[in-house]
Amino acid sequence: MAGIAQLSGIALECPDPAALAAFYSAVTGWPIVYAAPDWYSIGPSEDAPLHLSFQLAPGHQPPTWPDPASSMQFHLHLRVDDVEEAERRVVELGATRLAEQPDLANVRVLADPAGHPFCLCPRPTTPETPS
Structure with missing residues (x-):
């Protein structure tokens, strides 16, 4: 189409x-x-x-998440080979790990230096629907 x-x-x-x-x-x-x-x-x-x-x-005000009175509007999913190693590296670059981690075994939720949430997601090993 x-x-x-x-x-x-x-x-x-x-x-x-x-x-x-x-x-x-x-x-x-x-x-x-x-x-x-x-x-x-x-x-x-x-x-x-x-x-x-x-x-x-x-005047940028970063979103707060989770917050029932606010929303993050959107967030980026970034696929990585090793979630723990990627988290360590992005934190070194200035990201902040958010307190709320809904799927800590598989995904990390962080905020970039300006406060936008993003997720580090494992790269799929088999074809699947994109994250």
């Missing part, structure tokens, strides 16, 4: 786009492919069909 549009990127609002781009660049291995004072993007290449971007939002 043909769609109406193609997803070209996801943008996270944050108080420091350069710092958050550097964090996710280190986590994903994607280089910074665009840099301006108010907007940074990372991706496999400058002309890749999908980029993860970071937009300046001086």
Whole structure:
């Protein structure tokens, strides 16, 4: 089925786009492919069909989770080979492990340096529905 549009990127609002781009660049291995004072993007290449971007939002307030009065709106799932090793490495880069861990045996829930929640999920060993 043909769609109406193609997803070209996801943008996270944050108080420091350069710092958050550097964090996710280190986590994903994607280089910074665009840099301006108010907007940074990372991706496999400058002309890749999908980029993860970071937009300046001086009054940014990170979501709280879990919080019945708030929601995290969305979060990223990042597949990794070793969840414990990946958690150690992203914490060294500035991530924070969140107190609530709904599936500690399999997944880690953290917040990036700007407070956006993300999950470290094990890379599947057999084909399955994407996380």
